[in-house]
Amino acid sequence: MNAEDIQQIFFVECEESLEAAEAGLDELKAGTHDDETINAIFRAVHSIKGGAGAFGYVAMQGFTHTFETLLADVREGTVAAGSDLVDLFLLALDCLRDHVDAAQSGGDAPEDAALIEQLTQAQAVNAEPAASDAAEAEETNAADQDLDALLDELMAGGDAPGAAQATDKDGKDPAGWTVHIRPHAGAMINGNEPLLWLRELTELGGECQECHLTDLPALDDMDVEEGYLSWTFLMPADAQRDAVADIFDFAGDNCTVTYGEVGAANAPANDAVAPAPKPEETAEPAEASATPVPEAKTAEVPAKAEVSPPKQQAAEAPVRKQTQSPANQSVRVDLTKLDKLIDGVGELVIAQAMLTQRLANESLAHIEELSMLDTLVRDIQEHAMAFRAQPISSVFSRVPRLLRELAGTTGKHVKLEVSGESTELDKTVIERLSEPLTHLIRNAIDHGVEGADERKEAGKDPEGTLSLSAEQKAGRILIRIGDDGRGIDREKLRNKAIANGVVDPDTQMSDEDVYNLVFAPGLSTAQSVSNISGRGVGMDVVRQNVKELGGRITIESCPGTGTTFTLALPLTLAISDGMIVQVGEESLVIPLAHVVESLSPGEADLKGMGSGRHLLNVRGQFVPIVPLRKIAGSSSKANNPSAGVLVVVETESHGCAALLVDAITDQRQFVIKSLDTHYRTVDSVAGATILGNGRVALIVDVDHLVQSEATSAVPALHPAIPSQSADEAELAKVA
Amino acid sequence: MTKGHEMTQSTRILTVDDSASMRALLLNALQQEGFDVEQAVDGQDALDWLASNEVDVIITDINMPRLDGFGLIERLRESARHADRPILVLSTESSDEKKRRARDAGATGWIVKPFNADKLAAAVRRIAH
Incomplete structure (x- = not known):
């Protein structure tokens, strides 16, 4: 698998994550506030962040980081998920989608500075009440810095603070230097192995100068899990200090590592703080040898284990009851392989037809085996087609965003009612459906749904309703896009068509004929031309698109109560x-x-x-x-x-x-x-x-x-x- | 004395990550370094697989559905067979609190995503016994 393939996997994943996040936010918006919903949103954004980092989409990574931070606060309960915040999250999700689209198409990353600012502010404002807790936590953290520094990002590229410090002076000491290591009781737990540390020091050119036995107790007092030995290694002058620090990267507080100059037999306690301090920072040699085993700093670290609240651990207890993870249930298949299968099924259908013909010539057309074969072929065909089928929710799920954008440009706020989103269509149809659907929805909001004032006057809910539905009926998929707006003005449309010379004034026209004029090129009855629709370009294209999919589009409209477009699409194109x-x-x-x-x-x-x-x-x-x-x-x-x-x-x-x-x-x-x-x-x-x-x-x-x-x-x-x-x-x- | 670096050829690693692209990246990087790589899609998947399989090193993500990285580490540390297994956490998270939690749960080390393939391999070699 090459990098490009993996990147493609990433984009598919992004799509899934964006949908999961949007679904979660919709639930939040509807008032569901359970932990798993917030967790799922967090995981979705977090997953995109991980990939963005891995594939070098810096802007996306930065944005997801801010987004995720605020989500984490909601998850931890320090920030409440009010409806304003959910709206902000939805905006952030839209922006994230733009980031993904930009990354995929190779375009410029979207402008997100203002949104990042908003997210950061939302976090700051909401976090204030918890400030004292935060201060407390910070205090604990400060004491833990040594542990974390050791555990830290040394591996991420060697640019962590500790490592940077270590590379000062080219990371070398011309005179050679020493390193003293003292494993403690915990050195063997968590999968660590002190022997490996000694081995690696040797591989870096280190020589064991001394093994200190001073701490060795009487045999009866010996605890098998305790560490009693410590070693001083003499490192060559050209040994990299950070290479040595790397060895103890994961040792944390379970091993005290101190560096010293040649002649300093042992190093003192305080140097355990940083993984690779400069020699000048080590304490006086005399003092050091007096306290070969540093206690002051390390003694309190193991106690940190108790600092982390047991309650929290219980709350985030490991086993989450959930249905099988999708990754377990699905297999990713190259689309070309799938198409070959579909082609094969097509050939099978032809072969079966030929066989039927042949048998008919032999007067065997009604044998039982043939009808069995017929049933089987149909089954296989249906299943093969189902591989290419995708739920229409992938198209419907983009509509809420469209409505938010349209609300911004038109000032018309519209409720969305969706049904049948699990209805499945051929992948190709799904892909090519998005554009005409978007246009129909823009049109419905721009032309169909009245402004709030006009709606109030007409005794309607000032908020309009857009209904989207999908269903399978008689071998076709019916998709309906309905609004509760003013309906199509029959006379206006007809007059316009006559004025534009599209239709003859004497022509008798049924309602349906008149409504179909909507699809004529160059016709628009919008009072003012907006940047959404109203230029008369598009509806003819919509019909063309639907037609290319082997589908049909019809209109029903009732003055004052709304318009419904129905798209009838074939189940499959093959x-x-x-x-x-x-x-x-x-x-x-x-x-x-x-x-x-x-x-x-x-x-x-x-x-x-x-x-x-x-x-x-x-x-x-x-x-x-x-x-x-x-x-x-x-x-x-x-x-x-x-x-x-x-x-x-x-x-x-x-x-x-x-x-x-x-x-x-x-x-x-x-x-x-x-x-x-x-x-x-x-x-x-x-x-x-x-x-x-x-x-x-x-x-x-x-x-x-x-x-x-x-x-x-x-x-x-x-x-x-x-x-x-x-x-x-x-x-x-x-x- | 434990085996030297020549063991690389047979070091078997289990990676645990719910992201398919991250699994693919890990697979590429680790296989190139000569490791045997097994993959699990979340903590529970890893736990199920480890019930009847052995590995030298486990590399796990933190945020995963069903059973997250913390949970996985805790469960492995509780089990007799995997109590001493080196476990690396590979996560985009880098907060002190998270690292401490991983440490308390029993993680051997922590590497921040995005990872550098060489450094990751070096870390694996460091802890594989």
Whole structure:
């Protein structure tokens, strides 16, 4: 694994941590104040800080440090998590997200000075009452400095205060020097091993000058765990002082280490304070030899063990009852491996279709094994697709931030109601959903939700509500974005469309047609152009984005009570259900999502329009008939609708149409193969698939086909009309 | 006398960290130094694994879900098999209070993240017996 791979892991982790932190803060905001919630937020931020340090994102590290410090105070209970503070945390989280994004994209770190200042102040203000405790703690800490200095950051790069001191004078003493070590009772605990210290001193060129036996008691008085021996080593002049200090890095108070000049047999007590003091700092040699075993400073250190409050230890007792950690439950898999699996499943579906065909030729189509295989393939396919599936919460979870930002720029405060966030979608869909969703939400807040005053006048809650929901329904995922705002002003929108020449003034339009004008390029009814929306750029792009995902977008609106956008998206982009139809020699696939019904029309159901065009009367509604031979070539015998089969399809923006085919041959799953990749883009063709008989069949792009048919047929209408009005206009002309 | 530096080849280390990127960094750094590396995702995971496995040195993070570093060290020190096992704490924390707590729990040493691979390896060699 190279550094880049690890960095990628880090960014994935950041994403998870940010989501965990946001979820935790939402809980805090909702009034949950249990320890585990705060702990989880702390851990999330802390984890990002760790990685930021490791990967050299200094700005991110600095910011997370400040953020984490305040969180730690909340965790310790010295700062109360009031709602103001939670809001500050949310802002900090947004900023942290910007830090992560900047690190990932290689951009500049966000401006965070003001926020750091706020976080620091929040800490200072809230910490005041606990000041006396802090002073007390500081006192205890001061006494512990020696211990910590020894334990400390020597390993982090040798720039800790003690080490810096040691490297003075190049860390060498031209005359050579001595080091005296005196292990105490604790020297063997905590995994330490005094023998290793002696060995390392020897490796640095040290020579044992003397082993002091003066403390050795009578055999009967000997305690096996106590240390009685001490050694004086003569170190060569070029031995690095901090290299020696490193040896005792973890020894702490369990070993007294003193340095001296040659001739000073032993070193005195006080030098134990610093890991590597300069020789000048050692006490008088005479005094030193008088007290070879330093007591004064070290004696009180072991007592520190009792200083740490037992209560606190109990409170943070080790075992936390929690569900399995996510790391235990999941495996990270390279996306390309996953895609290969999905491709393989696609091939399996094709192979199964071919097998079915072959068996059908042998009149074995209904054998039990085949239906078993069918079930299994479907299962495998579903599970394989589930690997690529992600909960939509990863998109929804970004919305609270968006609303906070929008509240800042528009002054409109909006409550968020979310449901169905665990609904899963294909990873690709999720990734490409964020942008259109963001735009729809901006639009809802900017255009839909009224200002507080207007809402009060209308007898509404001054705070608006945005509802987001996701659900799986009939093989599609429905995502709804609803606001409780003023609704779409039908007349205003229509007039604007007429003024802009998008629609003809005489055109009869249903509510839906008018609402669909929202998606027309260059239309916006916003009174004032804000920097959020209102330039008319975007809604057409939103529809385009959704369409590219194989989805559809529809609008419902009620004046005064709000607007709801519904996105209907496919579960997957790779495999779909389709109707196989015969047109002449060719087989074509019509995606089942579009199919409403199929029928064999009688002459009475048809209405000729000249030049070979026909309309079909479907229970009183006239829909245009589109011969599929356009795609398949002209070999179809079914030029006359009454001789063929009509498949009524529903399109996203051009209403219904009836596709004329020779026959319907099958209905089954098909694997979508891109024509763009393998051949080139072909109008009205969404891709190709391989049928059971091994032949390639084209997949009909129903939307494109019906749209091009409608626009070529109705010159009276502006080509950009994004509505069903094409059909109606036809009907109007007929009538 | 304990083995010399030539033992590096067979020194087995257990790293305990809930962050996948940190585990990957540790794995890279320690393997490059010739250590055998085992990994656990939190204190409880480490404890479970150590119930039936042996290592020479344990390197643990502090802030972890389920069982944190302090808890892990305390539990290991209580156990007969791992009471003397060298345990290094590897944490971004560097407060005196935390270090004292780690020390009281029985940590052998403390290294502040981000770590320097050479220094980490040196520290491991220093305490591995």
